[in-house]
Amino acid sequence: LIYDTASVSSMHAIAAAREASGYNIRRSGMSGAPKLRLYCSEHAHSSIDKGALTLGIGLEGIRKIAVDTEFRMIPAELERAIREDRADGYVPFCVVATIGTTSTTSVDPVNIIAEICEREKVWLHVDGAHAGVTAMLPEMNEHFKGLERADSFVVNPHKWLFVPVDLSILYTRKPEILKQAFSLVPEYLKTSEDSLVENYMDYGIQLGRRFRSLKLWFTFRYFGVDGLQSRLREHLRLGKLFAEWVDKDPLLERLAPVPFSTICFRAKPEGWNDEDKINGLNEKLINQINLTGKVFITHTKLNGKFTIRLVVSGLRTEEKHIELAWNVIKESLLKILS
Template structure:
């Protein structure tokens, strides 16, 4: 009997037969549904070794067509073991990314339409849906009108700082910076806890890492406003040209929230562009009792919020809001003859460095409609409750030490047994506990360093994470702690623990 593949491939050209597409589409959707319902059975952190996937794949591309059955089998055999399952309820490292059901379905529709949101006319629905959806989000967050919003694949810091530079009226768009002695070196300010994307933007914009001034933080890891003003005045005296300040609402390591109202007042006084990075924490303002996280952000020139971090929308959905869209357009608008048109509608490509976008608003629109504001707020609030519960367990455990406030849904702590105060020893102990938990496959947690101290960091943000999962990772940490502290005390006399940094776990 002929296989479906043989029947379809009797054609010498053309796409997959619609009936074959329907058949395999049903198979894939069924697999996705089963995967999501049974995701706890997969090891959260991939168990692959470097190079193993490359070795399992052919060195050359296929010359002849291959059956979809073969391709899908290789997906399961070769690729799936190399996946770290960010969609897992046990993924509690970094900031989790959740592809919720409506978001996954929207991605399928988006891929099927396969349009590009450049000009309004290249797909009117893509542009207008984005305008409507982001205004819905603005209202949910309690931000005032008017705010212009558009979607980016990831962080929009490059766009924001390019606009800040253009706002200085130095004609950099036209004349550049190289060789212009009349243009002072530009300076951008951010806290020591700001995301590394700020540094990458400085590199890309030609401002250089030396152009970024990192400001010290207070006891709660928030930008020190007095130190910021001192740095600005020192730079002015030395001939620098202050350009912008990046404030962070929800820093990566500790989710600290910079004092945006005071920073905004300072920026107004010195005529500096204020960009607020609220990529993770901004969506918490959907919860009415947490509107305070965006206090002062209405005064920012630009603001980033990432629904793909904590609004259950799959990756590639970062929002840039700005009060000064005309500056952004002046920075990036460049329309070649073949794209010029007389449509009386906004062309979102004029506000962005990158041209190709699909319909990024589609998945956010579907998520917002499916869960509703109350449903989204309830899920975010539950994650915050779970973080507070975990923090309580940490605080009540004698040899555990919490090292940062729990502002939202991230808990930073370390194991600190009595009598062990050497920082290198503590770092190795906590690293080994983390590696032991992660190697077991049920959970994944990540680490960071704050003020030179190695910390364990649990971020609760996946839509599938429940109290059962949080209790599970806590019990796994306690068990790993007991095992590693025993090893430490056994080996301490011979100083083996500090020397053998890498050891195969039993």
């Protein structure tokens, strides 16, 4: 199913999970339902929270699960949370795992999480909005173990597959549940062909739909499988190359693994131990870098540390552009330190 953004795709997935909970919320609404609980990691995208808010789950209905040192959801913590919530009268109904979190592109252990969801009879939605496209690379299969056990999965070709905004794809093994949640056909929308074709108005909140799939088709036709794979592989290579430069530089510190092509790092000169001072340095650094107008990079915070993020995903990004970014970063840092 094609929607506009992952925010909307994930909201529909959560709605399907709510419908699958079996409390007939479609008919009676949330007022007569028990307290529902959704689980995601501390590093899940904020769109998951927004989707839950839109569907009446509420912030108290969202439980964030702790992550390990590589920013991956800890399955044992998920199991513990579900057990505690059942004892407290909550109804666990959905778990959202992520393949490629926004801040670090960390990968939750989907296969283990899927086992928990199957045992607990909880819907598993996997957010692969950014990194999901790398599933087309056989060498990246390790990051997608267990994905086939998920109830739904979202990937955004407009993020890293060179398709113009907007286009998000939601896959589900249970389309009948999604249809059950949204299908509503008044007399003026009925046609003699209803039994012959799939009507996508039955699978979401909107009736009219843009022809988004056309630009995806053009992308496939232009690049082909080999062309798309080669570009993704080059981005992954460039990401690893930049990470190597960071690791070798005595003024820089890498703050997260690099499973894809997002590098999280910061400036940390030798002898600097005051975290507030280090955070201030890096905030100045990112502003100085972006003021050059030559490159644009973003930030996040990891364990309270101001973190600079460089992402390699542009269609025309080449090694010379990574070298340019590196030189701008080093020049900006040396200018501040001097």
